[in-house]
């Protein structure tokens with residue numbers, strides 16, 4: 001695998017096609033449940049050298065009602081994915097750090113992916129799962145990790161140099177850069193993640209990117225755009241601190257701090273040092289700001305900060 005330590009940027013997205021040989025699991029009705037691509041690559045490469053080892057793994061499972069096949073998948077990354085295998089390949093590219101969030105077309109991904117029961121015995125069809133569970137109990141306790149369209153990232157891709165304290169909290173398609181630590185309360189969705197060292201104790205929604213050296217405090221929220229009306233695709237720059245239980249619906253530039261517990265939506269009225277009042281959206285992407293709610297007046301303020309922002313505790317990122 002040609003793993004990259006640093007993500008490609010939207011300005012330099014790299015080759016616009018990708019290829020992978022994968023092990024696919026199908027339900028009895030031929031619904032695709034998952035594909036594992038051990039070594040996805042950008043460009044139009046051949047991976048036939050992988051075929052014999054994947055062939056040896058392919059098995060039919062009568063208890064789950066599933067079958068497996070080795071499939072070759074090609075993706076044109078500027079166009080929408082054309083089927084579920086193509087979507088799986090793109091999610092692998094992101095988690096292998098071959099593509100940065102927002103550089104791969106994922107239009108329609110929810111419509112392409114099946115809802116799946118993710119178990120310790122592998123993916124199962126949702127339909128009549130209680131009968132599947134009954135059959136599977138002959139193998140032991142059936143642990144259900146989730147019922148979702150996306151599996152856990154670490155079951156498919158384990159990028160080097162990261163810590164993920166709870167595997168459930170990072171979906172396949174997340175992009176975790178070297179030096180990222182995701183604590184138990186942290187969450188990273190698909191097509192989202194970090195571009196450098198980062199402490200993630202809050203939620204990184206789909207489409208959100210967090211720059212090198214930034215800290216997302218416990219329970220913090222970064223608004224997404226998939227549901228609920230958030231319109232801005234939020235980005236956080238370098239050396240920022242989003243305090244515990246804080247939230248943002250606007251982007252931050254570099255060296256910004258948001259006070260613990262303060263939620264800044266796009267429409268929040270923010271008072272500046274010269275007494276001007278602006279909507280937070282007008283400050284989106286600006287650097288060197290401290291946002292706080294003045295505890296004496298209740299007014300949300302943005303104050304200029306000088307110098308560099310927060311410094312991460314390096315021992316927590318030597319992963």
Ligand SMILES: CC(C)(COP(=O)(O)OP(=O)(O)OC[C@H]1O[C@@H](n2cnc3c(N)ncnc32)[C@H](O)[C@@H]1OP(=O)(O)O)[C@@H](O)C(=O)NCCC(=O)NCCSC(=O)CCC(=O)O
Nearest residue numbers: 201217218219242243244257258259260292293294295296
């Ligand atoms: C907003 C800041 C950054 C401010 O801190 P600073 O150190 O810059 O300033 P300070 O020295 O505390 O304060 C400087 C001056 O401003 C005043 N001041 C501070 N905050 C104020 C407020 N909200 N309203 C009015 N005045 C305020 C102080 O009293 C002091 O006044 P005088 O000049 O009169 O003295 C902080 O309060 C904050 O929220 N930090 C976030 C920390 C965080 O959440 N980290 C993530 C950890 S995540 C974690 O631990 C997990 C936990 C979990 O899971 O929940």
Ligand SMILES: O=C(O)C1=N[C@H](C(=O)O)CCC1
Nearest residue numbers: 163181183199201315316317
């Ligand atoms: O990276 C870790 O591990 C962290 N541990 C702290 C703790 O255990 O209290 C919290 C922040 C990150």
Ligand SMILES: [Mg+2]
Nearest residue numbers: 166167168169
């Ligand atoms: Mg768990």
